[in-house]
Amino acid sequence: MDVPVALITAGTAGLGAATARLLARNGFSVVVNYNSDHTRAKAFVDELTRISTLQRQSPLLIGLNIESPNFCSYQADLSKSDEIGRLANSTITSMGRLDVDHCLNLNVKSHLWLMKATRSYLDETEGIFITTASLAGVKFSGSSLAYAVTKAAQIHLVKGLATMAAPKIRVNSVSPGLILTDVAEQVLCFIKSKSVTGANTVIDGGMSL
DSSP states (O other): OOOOOOETTTTSSSHHHHHHHHHHTTTTTEEEEESHHHHHHHHHHHHHHOOOOHHTTTEEEEEEESTTTEEEEEEEOTOHHHHHHHHHHHHHHHHOOOOOOOOOOOTTTHOOOOOOHHHHHHHHOEEEEEEEEEGGGSOOOSSOHHHHHHHHHHHHHHHHHHHHTTOOOOEEEEEEESSSHHHHHHHHHHHHHTTTTTTTEEEEEEOOO
């Protein structure tokens, strides 16, 4: 059976890293994107290789000082559409497929560009595109009006993309408060829930009640 592949932007720290770790422990190959810190990205790929269930299931790799084929990192500036395209192409070149696209940065445009760059690949695998929005996009909070408005636009974009990408690709978003691990669990839940699309899940420990 083919191993599912996830691409996680801003994937070497914070929520992106938490999601990458969870997917690695659940049998996914993972490509992480980073902006500038190559050393941290390499160290994180090594960590994913160590904790992966795929690594433990591959006896030929155990004890050998070689890089796992199931995890890699690529640099890309997500504010530039051409670099997003390069990121998508690099993922397919190294992994051969794409099942999950989890993007976190640059609230609206980068998500639109990334969907455009990965749509044909996700269509082939009937995959899922997941964005990280924010509680601020659902209920205004915090000190930045601009941030809240762009997050609201991102949630609305998800609904539009879900309509446009149907029926093969699912598009969802998660809106966290200050919680990381539970958000990663919701990402995995969206991946497994084949009938859910156009949804935004608020995960805030009841903060918005």
